[in-house]
Amino acid sequence: MQLKRRELLAAAAASVALPSFGQGKDAWPSKPIRIIVPYPPGGSSDIIARAISVPLADALKQTVIVENKAGANGNLGADFVAKSAPDGYTLLLCDVGALAISPSVYTKLAFDPSKDLRGVTMLAYSPHLLVVHPSVKANNLKELIALSKTTDLNFAVTATGSAPHLAGVALERATQAKWVYVPYKGGVQAIQDTVGGQTQVLMNGMLATLPHVQSGKLKLLAVSKGTRMPLVGDTPTIAEQGVPGYESGTWQGVRVARGTPDAIVQRLNKELITVIRSADIRSRLAGQGAEVVTMAPAEEEQFFNKERARWAAVVQAAGIKLD
Numbered sequence: 255m256q257l258k259r260r261e262l263l264a265a266a267a268a269s270v271a272l273p274s275f276g277q278g279k280d281a282w283p284s285k286p287i288r289i290i291v292p293y294p295p296g297g298s299s300d301i302i303a304r305a306i307s308v309p310l311a312d313a314l315k316q317t318v319i320v321e322n323k324a325g326a327n328g329n330l331g332a333d334f335v336a337k338s339a340p341d342g343y344t345l346l347l348c349d350v351g352a353l354a355i356s357p358s359v360y361t362k363l364a365f366d367p368s369k370d371l372r373g374v375t376m377l378a379y380s381p382h383l384l385v386v387h388p389s390v391k392a393n394n395l396k397e398l399i400a401l402s403k404t405t406d407l408n409f410a411v412t413a414t415g416s417a418p419h420l421a422g423v424a425l426e427r428a429t430q431a432k433w434v435y436v437p438y439k440g441g442v443q444a445i446q447d448t449v450g451g452q453t454q455v456l457m458n459g460m461l462a463t464l465p466h467v468q469s470g471k472l473k474l475l476a477v478s479k480g481t482r483m484p485l486v487g488d489t490p491t492i493a494e495q496g497v498p499g500y501e502s503g504t505w506q507g508v509r510v511a512r513g514t515p516d517a518i519v520q521r522l523n524k525e526l527i528t529v530i531r532s533a534d535i536r537s538r539l540a541g542q543g544a545e546v547v548t549m550a551p552a553e554e555e556q557f558f559n560k561e562r563a564r565w566a567a568v569v570q571a572a573g574i575k576l577d
Contacts (some may be wrong), residue, residue, distance in 0.1 A: 264572035282342060282518055285462040289345045289508075291496035292331025294324045294440035296539035297412075298544070302495040302506050302530075303347045305538065306377070310531045324440060326353055327413035329356055329363065332509075340513030342522060349459075350376065350507040350554070352417040358569040367509075368562070373554030374508040375523045377530045380544040381479035381503040382421050384492065385472040387451050395476050395495035398455070399431045409433040410444040410453035415576055418444075418457045420565055421502035422480065423572045425457070427498045448472060457502035460543030466486050478502040485543055505547070505561075507554055518550050521553040 271470060291300045303320045311318040323331035328348055335346035353367050365371075384395065390407075392398040401407065411419035414437040426433065436453050438444040441462050445539075448456040449471045456463070457478070466472045467486070476492045477483055480501045492500045508526060509518065527548045529535065536546050549557065 292328035296442040298461040336365040340511040342518035358566040376507040384476040408453040
C-alpha cells in the first residue's frame with residue numbers, strides 16, 4: 255500500500271510539471287492572445303495580422319486581438335514583446351528582415367532581437383516594388399537613374415534604417431543613382447506622400463503598394479524579386495535592368511519572447527502554418543502580391559541570423575547609424 259501511495263504521488267507531481275494543452279483551467283491558451291504589429295495600420299504586417307486573426311482564433315478556440323504599437327521603426331512594439339511574459343499570449347508579427355537590421359542601425363537598442371526573441375514561423379514574402387509618382391519622366395530603372403543625376407528626387411522610406419530604406423541604399427550604391435531620403439513613420443504615410451507627389455520615388459512591400467499601382471496613382475518601374483511576377487505583367491526585375499543578383503522584400507513572420515516553452519512555440523507554429531496555407535488566405539495574399547512562405551522555428555532563427563549578417567554589411571558600407 256505504501257509503495258502504491260508513493261507511485262500515485264509521483265504520478266501527480268509529474269502531471270503538474272508537464273505543460274497542459276488540453277482542457278482545464280491551466281490549458282493553453284486559457285485567455286486572449288495578442289498579436290502585436292509594431293507599425294501603423296494598413297501596412298503589410300498589419301494586413302496579414304488581420305487576415306489570420308479570425309481563423310487563428312477559431313483554431314485555438316480563444317480570442318485573438320491585433321494591436322498596433324508603432325514607433326522607432328518597429329522597435330517599440332518589438333521591445334514590448336521581448337519584455338512580455340514568455341507564455342505564448344503575446345506574439346510579434348513584423349517584417350523579420352527589418353527587425354534583423356535594427357541591431358546594426360541603432361547604437362542604443364533596448365533589447366536584443368536575437369537574445370530576447372525566438373522565432374515561431376515565417377508567414378509570407380512580398381517583394382519590394384520600385385514605383386514613382388506618375389509625373390516622373392522615367393519608365394524604367396535606367397531612365398530613373400539618369401533622371402536622378404539631373405533632377406532632385408525625393409525617395410520616400412518607411413523609416414530610416416528600415417528594409418525599404420536599405421533596399422534603396424543598396425540600389426543607389428549599385429547604380430550610382432542620386433536621391434534624397436525622406437523618412438516616415440510607416441509605409442502608409444510613405445505611400446500617401448508619393449501618391450500626392452510630395453515624394454517622387456518609393457520602394458515598399460508589394461502587398462501594401464500594388465493597389466496604388468493598379469489604380470494608376472503610382473507608376474511601377476521594377477520588381478525586386480529574382481523572377482518576374484505575372485501579377486504585374488511584363489514589369490522587369492531590378493536584376494534584369496542592370497543590377498545582377500539584386501533581390502529584396504518584406505518577410506512577415508512571428509516571434510515571441512525568449513523563454514516561451516517549446517510546446518507552445520510548436521503549437522503556434524502548427525496552427526499559424528495551417529491558417530496561412532489555407533486556400534482562402536493564400537489566394538487573397540497571392541492576389542495582392544504576397545507569397546506564402548512558412549518555416550519551422552529553427553529555420554526562422556537561421557533566416558533571422560543570416561539577414562542580420564547580410565544587412566549589417568550594407569549598413570556599415572553606407573555609414574547609417576541612429577541613436
